[in-house]
Amino acid sequence: MRFLKTPTNKYLTLVTTAGIIFFLSFINYPQYSTKEWLTMLAIAGTILLLNYYTILLPPNGNSLSMDSSVYLACLFLYGLPFTLNVLLIHSIVFSLLQRKIVWWKHIFNFSTYALMIISSYYAFIFIGGTIGSIHFNNLVPYLIALSSYFAINVVLLGVYFILAAAESLESIFKEIIKEILSPYLSTLMLSLVLAILMSKESLFGLFLFTCIAFLLSLAFKQHFHLFKKISEKANKDFLTGLNNHGYFKEILEKEVTSAKESDQPLCVVLLDIDDFKKYNDLYGHIQGDHLLQEFGSLVKTASEAENYTVARYGGEEFSIIMPNTTYQKAISFMNELRKKTNDTYYKGVESLPYGCLSFSAGIAECEKETYNISELLNKADQAMYAAKGQGKNLVHIYNQYSEYSAQRSLSLEKELEEAEHQLRIFLSKDVYTYRHSKRVYQYAVNFSRILSLSDYERKSLILGALIHDIGKIEIPRDILNKKGKLEPHEWEMMKKHVTWGKEIISTNKKLEDLIPLVELHHERFDGNGYPYGLKGKSIPKLARILCIIDSFDAMTTERPYQKTKTFNEAIVELRICSGKQFDPQFVEPFIAMIKQFDDTGEILEDEPLVVNC
Template sequence: MHKIDKRPETIYLIGVSLSGILLHLFLNPFHTPELSEWVLIFSLVGAVLLLNHYTIPLPPTGNSLSMDSTVYLACIFLFGLQLTLGILILHSIIFGCFQRKIAWWKHVFNFSIYSFMIITAYYLFILTGGTIGVINTTSLLPYILSLTGYFFINVFLIGGYFLLLYKNNFLSVLKGLTKETFATYLSTLILSLILSILMNTQNIFGLFLFIVIALLLSWEFNQHFSLFQAMTEKAQKDFLTGLNNHGYFKEILSLKIKESKETDSNLVIGLLDLDDFKKYNDLYGHINGDNLLKFFGSLLQTECSKENFIASRYGGEEFTIIMPNTTIDEGFRFLNTLRKKVNDSYFSGVENLPYGCLSFSAGIVPYSSEIYGSSELLSKADQAMYQAKTQGKNIVQVFDDQTEYMIQNNSLSIDVALEEADQQLKIFLSKDIYTYRHSKRVYKYALDFSNHLDLSEKDKKTLILGALIHDIGKLEIPRDILNKKEKLTQDEWEMVKKHVTFGKEIISTNKKLDLLIPLVELHHERYDGRGYPHGLKGDNIPKLARILCIIDSFDAMTTERPYQKTKSFCEGLQELRRCSGEQFDPEFVEPFINFIETNYSEKFIKKEPATNKDE
């Protein structure tokens, strides 16, 4: 006895399919068409089959425009509901017979969706004043509303299935489907009107003309799309290994990170480095070295394709693997299995390498909401790979920022960077004494407050250094704007806001400061999503940037600024509490208030509140 599948997506499929079939049968009772009607029906069914087969590709995503809906809509406008539904069922039967590789339930589900779309479009057309058999180009509202209903029924029914299948956010599913299909359906409306006019004046010959034009368009667009694909692939592929190149890898990684955020799905990145490749080059020359890279790239592509992973050449003898919908344990097992397979794959000359075989060292890291973008993710993978190298090579190392090695490694580099940043910050003395003093105060707050938080040593050092140089981008802001005593104009304020982007560009030139990019760029993001430069919201803002936002804002409020009067400490703390959950992360507001009240109570808190108000 078969167990009934009670998954929500299965129940949804059954419900939509059954209701679509019943509605179709109720509104289209069987009747025997006359001979002239059969000629028209089979002509239209043949047109739908042809248009389904010869689609128009749409670059750059590779989606295609099928003009079958053009025929259905034209039939609604010219012949009404029953004939259109008759064409649908005949097409579905013939199409199902020729496409038996497609699961039967997909044919049924698709038929039901089209039934709902056609019925909705027909009644919207009639209710808004449309007349069957008459094409009135002076009043387009019935045609537009008919297509709108056709479009949204498609989006909602298919969106509902994907929502249940992938457990995505409903609005994000609808947004994605609408973005993908809106242009297609707008084209469908225009083409359906053209077909209606042709058939209204020339009948079957008009349909023939439309099909010929559609097939010529399909052929021409396919030719251009093939050329586009060839040029795109050439630009995206590494010429030596045939894998994705560095630039295209970064594009894919950014897209996969965005997808992981939106769908809350797993994502793992692996960074691989061929062991002792320089030694191989020295022994056998660069031509043989290139052949070795080709051999390894081919092996990597073969193994990654089996798992739907994305392999790329990162540069030199370094390679990357993007592993969507994969846990860190699954990713580790895959890389370890790949490592052993590589060890067992012979290539001429590798027997003279230290391990006597081909090998690689790899770092692997899972993406999480605490990681800010691709640069930090790759930095962590690089650190893990470096650790694998130091442990003797031919090892897969999972990134773990709590290990003693990682703490020591990051502490050392950040301590050195702290001294360098302090020296660079002194440039502010000659340009903007306020920003220099503000940065030093924020640094001191961060130094003391970090000891009151449950942070790793690495995060403490990162927060402290980020606090010191968070406003370094103001070096690029004109001095007259920074020192202006009057309220800034809108244009001047927009210029000041760019300091976060300028700061990111400045510190990006120093690889040791990669960990600070989120703090420099995002310390003006707001918890409610109304900040800048990206409008990030909630936990999408890295934790340390959320903490720095509180510290930075508190000091800005409680010290004199060129274009805004100061608040007392009491007023500053009240403002933090008032904006908790809006501008500031409530998780850190109260701890910071307690820290200020504990450490600054006698000196500042008990003073009378200042009478100055913000301008």
């Protein structure tokens, strides 16, 4: 009874029971001739062999077994009872040969095959297919039989993965279909090839098919190993043998996605060997390359003990991905590594300022609202340069309130001037959007003064507010200025302004930190926004703040398709939508600021509020 407590075990029991019941209902044992029994045993033996010699498919090493091709060919030539007998013989022999596999897995596997074979047979017969020989007239029934076989397999596997992984129905089925659609199309072709061979020369045809399958398996295995070897070379740094910069980013992308979905900690480290240029100048580049190799080996050995991923980021910079690691554990690990580096002798390091090899490192922790890996790496980079600035041979954790973050930012005036230049492109097309952006910018300036934002965040919010609607330059004038409610297709086009805005500012590297504000300011706290439907704190903080400011100005300013609200009416709306459209953490502080204004937007003479969020 304990076995039936979990949903997955209940499901396994249900499918197994159904498969056995259907098998017993359709199996029979007529008086087969000696030749038929010999054919049956030969087919079962072929399936055993093909299960061992599978075809490996790059890039992930998924394997294609041709056992389904054999079952379908057997079904088309000999009918259902014969095929079920083949399945039974194969399953018994396979379970005896693979006794390390848990017994219930053998039974479940047998049941799923029985359900797929039975469903395919009746789909084939229902469409008008005829058993016995291969005809072109049966082409549609062949396709329907394969579709039925495929559909049952997808449903049985999909439901299990949904129960086991608690993932969405759509994502599970998309992944399964993507993985097995192509192999199943191959299965149909191969099943027809086998059926034609066996219809002409029964056992000899089966022998020829088995030889072809065996040779294909060997050829694809060699091809796959060659592919892996070339892929590894492409992903490795030639000098140190570590992962290279490009592959590091691929791994980091996956790890960040996984960490955010599972709500597990993740840290990223960038480290730079101190005074490496001086070492190169003293001893030459060949000796410098030896130092990089030895240091890379040291970092790799220490990191692999913790299941961390190491890469050569570029030059004398290295990077480490630390899954399931808090910043406390990360700084402890890095300080131990730093001490070990100091204590390890490398030829010529006595000439360096510290008399030993040292590095400076920056650590950034992935948060729920981290927008992308570029933001994470930028934080680690800032922390690393902060360590350099404090005297080197240090490990520094990214702190958004550090003076260094402010030092690394360009002056606000210069950035605003550039953003203002970008924004003036609206003047010839949409004066309303230009004026709206200027008002949102002013609200952002005032609101940033009363929030506990770092200089870097404050500048990003103000700049983002100024250019957040820049993508509307791509919207046709007649839609922007339309009186009355937008049609559904017009509204869909209007929503694309966030994506177009992202594309516009992505061309300017100085503005890349503003991408989250431009692209995500219409995301909603409850997950019903666009373009991605992000929810809660998975939306970057500054985008959540900008959403409130942008919406307030939109409500209180006349628009072509919407009447204006008074400030008091808009405040009521903000409170109604707090926790739905807006992050409640920032709604009341914004309202407190607005209450210092009259309806003309002029600041009253009250003392400024200071709010810690």
